[in-house]
Amino acid sequence: MTISELHDMKRLIVVCCCLILASATHAIGQSHASKAKEAVGVSDYLEAVNHIRSAIKESPKDEDVLALATKIYFELELLDSAIHYGSRLYDMDDENEEFVRDYALALTRNGQAVQAAQILRKQEKEQPSVETSLYLVNALLEADSVQAAELVAATAKKKYPESPDTYLSLGLLYFNYKPQPVYELAVQNFEKAIQLDENIVRAHFGLAECYWKMANRESDNELAQELFKRSLVEWNSVGRLDPRNARAWFEQGKIYYLAGKYLDAVKALQRYRELRPVGTGLPIASWYLGKSYYELQACDSAKTHLDNAAAEIDSLKPQATLMMARCSFLSRNWAEAAQKYQTAVQSGQNTRAWETTDVWYFGAALVLAGDTARAIAVMTEAAERDPKQCSFMFRFGLLLQQKQMSATSNRIFRARLENCQDSLDGRIHMLMGNNFFADSLVDSAVAAYQRSLAIDPNNGYVQTRLAETYEVKGDAAQARALYGQVIANGELPEASADAKRAAISAILKVNAMDFDTKDWPAVVERCKRGLQIDDQNRFVRLYLAIAYQGQGDTENACKWYRQVLKVDPENATAKKNLAALGC
Secondary structure, eight states: OOGGGGGGGGHHHHHHHHHHHHHSOOSSSHHHHHHHHHHHHTTOHHHHHHHHHHHHHHOTTOHHHHHHHHHHHHHTTOHHHHHHHHHHHHHHOSSOHHHHHHHHHHHHHTTOHHHHHHHHHHHHHHSOOHHHHHHHHHHHHHTTOHHHHHHHHHHHHHHOTTOHHHHHHHHHHHHTOSSSOOHHHHHHHHHHHHHHOTTOHHHHHHHHHHHHHHHHHOSOHHHHHHHHHHHHHHHHHHHHHOTTOHHHHHHHHHHHHHTTOHHHHHHHHHHHHHHSOTTSSOTHHHHHHHHHHHHTTOHHHHHHHHHHHHHHOGGGHHHHHHHHHHHHHHTTOHHHHHHHHHHHHHTTOOGGGSOHHHHHHHHHHHHHHTOHHHHHHHHHHHHHHOTTOHHHHHHHHHHHHHTTOHHHHHHHHHHHHHHOOSTTHHHHHHHHHHHHHHTTOHHHHHHHHHHHHHHSTTOHHHHHHHHHHHHHHTOHHHHHHHHHHHHHHHTSTTOOHHHHHHHHHHHHHHHHHHHHHTOHHHHHHHHHHHHHHOTTOHHHHHHHHHHHHHHTOHHHHHHHHHHHHHHOTTOHHHHHHHHHHTO
16 A cells, blocks of 8 residues: 555545536536546546546646546546646646645655645645645655654644544554554554544555555464454445445455465456556556466466556566466467567576576476477576476486487486485486496496386386396396396286386397397297287297297297287298298
């Protein structure tokens, strides 16, 4: 809440002013002016602004028309226009207290509080009133002149002890008190203002914000929830008294957003945007609304409002671009995510300034969009900055392995092992072993496979890889022992599909070893065991046929070559050998 929002609490005064203005007769601009006043009377400022433009063209020096224009443009947050017409009005008549206050309020809201305070002090000196005091307190607080604001508020209380505006100004004073707000005193004064006038909207508005602030600082969760409920009650009062109070909808939406209640934030901020479309009102509302939709993963809606915010507030463009890229990534639209992240980079953003999550997302999106070269560069930066992103680190290591960058892949896998301990550790040691094996570092491969088996002793694939490594080292005995263990595990009744696949692989590996020595009886015996595990495997059938042929058993050789063709009709070896045997 900023105190400069005093116009919100003056809706009834606006209506009264409209009635006064309506009583005046002007030959020029009467129709448009009256329609504008009528729209303001029901807080329909969008309708009002359409008519006030024509009224100004027809009566550019009419004070009542200029006064109405100042109010309308102020409500729509079009402050430059509000100040323009307020200034013209002030130059024409600097003694009309209503004109002075409206001009000062526009200046205050626009960050020109010092100038506003100057003209209000002059007005207060010449025509003292509780309302002018209230506006002056507002301007002084915005100008950081807290002591001066306190003096004005205290003086007003002495002079106007029964005026609700007096207590409203004190409530605003304590709400914005520096260096530390005093919410309890603010609440007391807002409540006193409501006792004097239960329909004073700005006091309910102030109470709602006070209770919210108090809830946020409260360590007692039960009390915090009670304060939050009181805040909602006061927002409901504002809605009841002034359902078209756009600023109230904005404040509600902002509070809900900050509280992480994104669905409620969307409802409130969407209503604000209905009352204050893009180009009017507060641009930051589009940002909160877009971010709320983003948190709800409603990316299409988020994009509309984030784009609107970025178009009006240049400083938000980088964040908006990143959020939309992130949203596209979470929606699994990889190409769009990669493009949006790339757009952010091309706009001059340095990925070093990004959250590391965005760098990881960028890299992953590039991979999934097919640009692996760029992805590796991006993910290398991400891994250096945040190696604790376990899932991304694992995928990055795999990507590097696929690109045959074995040493770099192992560096990433090591970093992951240092920063993450989970069920993937055994697999990572295995993958590191594969990298070492690919680089012919067989001793390192053996050590990596052994570390993997220490975590998962019965992993048939890793046992097979270790056996292959022993083969390369020339240790056939170690290799055969490991292959035998894998085959035995695959023959168990409770063997998993993975264990059976590993067993078949091990059978084929040992068969290849015996094939070189022409140990055909061993191959026949092993293949029969393999068919007990998977009787449809074409390679086991083919080895069995070849072994029978090697033993000179033509009948069984022909039989199993035909069995190969049943599962692999185009197998060239089976066809060739059948023909050679004359089967």
